[in-house]
Each structure stands twice: as structure tokens, then as C-alpha cells.
Amino acid sequence: MSNNIVLKKGLDIPVSGCADLVVSKSMQPSVVAVEPGGIKGLLPRLLVKEGDRVLCGSPVIADKQNPGILLTAPASGTVKEIVRGEKRKLLAVLIQVDDRQEYVQFDTSDVKTALMQSGLWPLLVQRPYGVLADPAAAPKGIFVSAFHTSPLAADTEFTLGGEVQSIQKGIDALATIAPVHVSLDGSRKDSAFSRLTGCTLHSFRGKHPAGNVGVQISHISPIMKGETVWTVSLAGLAAIGKLFATGRCNLRRKVAVGGPAALCPSYVEALPGTPMKSFVAFWGNTEEQIRIISGDILSGAAVGKDGYLGRDDDQVTIIREGVDKELLGWIRPIRFRQFSTDHSYFSWLMPWRKYDMDTNLHGGPRPFLMNDNYYSKVLPMDIYPVFLAKACLAGDIEKMEKFGIYEVLPEDLAVCEFVDPSKNYIQDIIAKGIDLMLKEMA
């Protein structure tokens, strides 16, 4: 192993409801959705109409700017409904799934073409800004994080430990485009992924967000102005590997379902676009208000009971809505049920405890008041988070560049948002800053 990096800063959020390492169900939904939302930089053009037959891998949506980039059907069946929102914005294409799956067979002789035709290209995310990768760009590297540190995240050794061969195939394919860097969990000695070849292996050890690829890039090879890198999730890399091994598009993956409000937290096998209704067994017929998140509790999307599993998500989290008022909550010396990193509470005395967290904001929004250090102590990156956030708020491009907007995506600063006593929406501030950069730099 070439690089062992130990990160001292960070925060593991002790939320309860971690999924047991067992696959409790294999989802066979009758409907799956193809959603163009969530992919920054993709302008969707619809290629199908209601009633069309599609195979697994058939194109459904194309990018207007780059018509070669496609979103394809994750399962074979019939187009059931085109869901549109305000101003006829395309939200989702719903596909009624056949009992027997038929696949489009792709020619994998050219890596880029195969990725684009199969609909796997959007799994590649381009930094800076976290946009759809530009096929014409020459990235200085392709970065993969082989582990998650986010709260209740899927254990990649369990979900993908058996797919090392597919991942190796994926690395071999992507290595023809740019050097591949894979970051392993330094706290595991027997990682299944330590045998990967054809890439540079790095090892990271530390608390969240040590598993975020953005944090890893900033320690391996920080993104300077004018440079681009691509990232891909490990599950995405396995899907790419399967494409080059079999010529088929297969996005099926193990998904961790957990959270304080989840019944019997465990893993399921599911396709991206699986309706959340299929997960109903995990919340049963609860009367409580719950929030269903595709992704983790720090930066996942609240999709609700009518939503769908996100395109690149391998985690579903279910938490209670914190709508209860708590009498004199803020001044009580001890609040046993609440977690805080701050020493004015006593969570530090019980590092083993897990908490039934809910979505309560625990206060009202205020301007930034605490020092930069209050935030940067949980952020293992060489940047000043509050200075960056303030530059984004002010829309000052020069300062945003200076304070590292090229290196971050909102998810990297999610922990800062968690600990913020001023209750700012820091991820949203950064996202707006990135939007401004995209507009101004275009």
C-alpha cells in the first residue's frame, strides 16, 4: 500500500438503527423509475413514450447537450407513465417491469462509447462542482472510495466484497481513460479490496467524512484551478465492471436499510428506481410522522413514501420527524436523549451510546457566530469552512476560489452543518455557491 493517511478531525454521528449484515429481502418491484433529477448538468430529452417496450439497457432519456449520454432502463418492461412537474419538467419515467428480464447486449470494445450507450456514464461525477462527466475532458485521475463512513452507511465489505472481480474489471476499463485511485478503509486489515490491481491504492483511517471521496482527493491530489477529476462510487464501479464482463447493464445492488425508525434494519437487494413503497415493511403501519431518505442522514434526499431509490444510492434511512416541542429543552443541564458534540452536554461521557435522532432542528436559524475552528475541527480538509461559506453567501467568486470551492461538494461539509449551533443550511449555501460558479465560469 502506497499511502497510509490518518485523519484526526471528523465526527462519527452515533445514530441508532444500523443494518444487520443479512439480506432480508430481494426486491422485485412491479414498477421502476428512471429519474433524470439529481444529475447536475444533465438536460433531459425524452426518448420514449407511454406504451413503448424497453429492454434492460434501452435508452430512455438522452442529454440535450451531449446526445451520446443516455439514461437507460434498469429493467425490461413497458413504459407506464411519464411523470412531469411544474412547467412540464420531466421528473420520472415509470416502467412496468416484465416477469422475465431481457437485456440489451452492448459492444464493449470502446470504453467511453460502451459507458455512454449503456447508461452507466452518469455514474461518473466530475469535480469541481460535481457535474455530469464531460466525455471530452481529460481528468487527471478517477477516484473511488471503497468504504463509507457516513452514519448507518452500507458496509462495502458486505455489499461488494463478493464482487471484487467485477470491480477489478471496472478499474481495468476506467484505467484506459485516466489513472484510477482507490481509497481503502485503513482500520480494516483484511479488506477484500486490498487485492485490486491496475490502480493506486490509498488507505484512509479516521472518522466521517474520511470515507468521502472529496476529502480523500484533497489529501491525495487536491484539485487546482483548471483541473478536473472524476469520481465513481464503488457500487457504480462494480456495475461498470459487470458491463465489461457480460456486455449487460446490471445495476442491482445490496442496499442498507436502517435508521432509528426502521423496523428490523437489514440489507435488501434492489434496483435504482425501486419505489419506496416496496420498503414499506421497514416502517410498517406506524402512526408517527417519518422521513424516508434515499442516502444517509447527512446529505441524502428526503424522497418520501412515494419516492424512488436514488440512482447511485446504496442506503435508505428512516427517521422520525422531530415535530415535538421540548419544554425548556435548551437550558436543561442534562438531556439524556439528545446527542451533542459540545461539552455543555454530556454525550462525551458515553462514547458507546447510540441515539434515536430525529429531524428536529434544535434551535432557530442565526447568523454565523462561532469561530471557524468550531466547524473545522470536524472537517479533515485543509480549508476554512466558515470563510468558504461566507464567500458563497456573498457571491464573491474570487474568495470562493481562494477558499477552496473547487475541492468541495456540499456533502463534504455536511458534518459542519450538523454541528452548527447557528443552524445554517451550510450544504445549501455551498450548493448555491457552486451554481454561481457554474454560471459565471460557463
Added chain:
Amino acid sequence: MDKIFEKGGKLYWLHSTVDAFESFLHVPGTVTLKGSHVRDAIDLKRLLILVVFAAAPAALFGMWNVGYQHGLAMGQTGVHILEYFWFGFLKVLPLYLVSYIVGLGIEFASSQIRGEEVSEGYLVSGFFIPLIVPVDIPLWMLAVAVAFAVVFGKEIFGGTGMNIWNPALLTRAFLFFSYPNYMSGSECWIAFRKGETAVADAFTGATPLALDGPAQYGTGFWDLFIGTVPGSVGETSVIAILLGAFLLLWTGIASWKIMCGSVAGALLVGGIGQLAGITDIPFYMQLLYGGFAFGTVFMATDPVTSCQTECGKWIYGLLIGMLCITVRLFNPGYAEGMMLAILLMNTFSPLIDHCVTGAHISRRFKKLKAA
């Protein structure tokens, strides 16, 4: 019921006020809208009330000391400790009432104008203000000073978190420049009832800093450390201030770098002054005199107006300590430099941060380019 306070309701102009009292009573049932779905249980209310708790020992001691100093001046002996405290409490209470009524009134009104929730910032400033003024200051003067500091020191910049100068110190500075007779010299630091004058012979109520001749109270190390000397209400007892410092450092609200920097700066200049023969005060005594301890612990460490960067905090703290003692050594007219040292460094803290972040970034780019 709630509807009349909402936008368009009859009592919308009271919206921020109602909201403030409601969220004071309980943590509201507001949920996260986007981004991180869960949040840490800490909020500004709790952080800032801790600062008030930290300053409470200094305030309680200060009240007792007001009574004690009055007793000394009147030549009383054998008075019960609670009687001293009660005298001081009755003297300080009006200061608190004025500070909070005027300050919070302006704060509530400006929050309503901005359409925001009322911020808790004044909770702390309002608690500090009576501790750093002479106890006999006329209440109308205090009211004017508080109004000036809150409006021009804070609200015009956008409220708590946006201010450049520490509002409590700005109040004191306003009083100092507008009504100097009430703020310095040897008369103002001891409370008297109407018509009373000191009975003790050759009595002087000057703080040890302004003292030329002998005084009736001790000026030794322990007197100053415990705080049985005249001065602003909360500034005299170093031991009570240290108790607060521990709480602030433990919870991480105040930066130990600023405190250490300030102490180091003071010792440095105090030492140089002593060696050069400018003063015969031992250098370590500088830490006990006047408002140095209170300023270092509670005023310089204000997270809004101090430096943000870790390196900047050292520079900021050091300069405050050095400037304070420099003023003490070279300005015979006004013996206390802490207030102006902090206000000056408040002004320069964005510049320090600018230089520190700039240096950090260019160093980083150089390293990356070399790699």
C-alpha cells in the same frame, strides 16, 4: 391564536417578540428542511447562557464588593456578609434593569424590522455591561450608552454575529468619552447613598491603578487576586473571573489561544517596563490590576469580534495584552488600557484573518505546485 401573529395578522408587529418568548420556553418543533436531516442538540441559546453562567461568579462577588467598599468608606465594621451583598445587589440591580430593558427593547424592535427571530446575543452583552461600569453611574447615562452601542455597534451591521466591535465594551467606551468625570479618577468607584460622603480619613476610592498615595484597603497580591479593591462591579476579583474562564475553556466557547496570548503579551511588556525602569510595578501584578483579567477572559474572547483563524487568535491575543500594558505604562492621564486595546484589536481582527488566510493559501499552493 398563533394566526394573529403570522404575516397579515393583526399583531404581526409583535411576531419576533412572541417568537422569542415561545422559543425561550421550549425548543420549537421546527424540523430540518434540507441538507443534513439531523442536527446536533447544541444551539446558540445554550452556548450563550453558558457565558452568562461563567460570568455569574464575578457578578455575585462584584455585588458583595460594592457593599464591602461602601462599608470601608463609611468606616463600618462588623457588618454581616449578606448585608454587604444586599447593599450591592440593590445598587447593581437597576443597572441590570436598564441594560436589559433598553438593549433588549432595541434588539426586539430591530429583529422585527428585519423579519428575523430575536437573537440571543444581547443576553450576554446585557449581562456584561453592568459589570464593567462604575456602580454609581447615573442610569440615564447608561441607557444612552446602551442604546448607542446596540444601535450603532450592532444593529446597523445586521445584528448579532455581524458586529465589528464588542457591544459591551462599546457601551463603556461611549460612557468614557462622553462622561469622563463619571468614569475615571478616584471618586467614582465606590457606591454612596444620596448625601453620603466618606468618613475615613484621607480616604481615596481610586482603583489601585490610579493610586498615588496610600489607601485604606490592601493593594497586595492577595487583595487584588481575591478582589477586595474598588473598581468596576465585576472586574475586581481575579479568582471569580478564573472560575468563569474554566467553564468557557471547557466548553470551548472562548479560545485558550486568545487568553494565553493576551497574558503572554501583558507579561512581556510588563516585564520590559519593569526592567527598563519605566514602572516599579512587578510585571505579574499587571495581570491582576484593573480590567485586564475580565477583558482577557470575557471580552477579548467574544467569538464574533475576535479573530477566526487559529494563528490569528495568537496574534490578536498577544497584541491586546501588549497594547493594554503599553497604555498603562505611558499614559498617566488614563491608567487603564484594556478597553481600548480590545476595541482596537476588534477593528483589526478581520485584517489579521485576511493576512493569515492569505498566507495559508499561498503557502498551500506553493506546496501543491512543488509536489
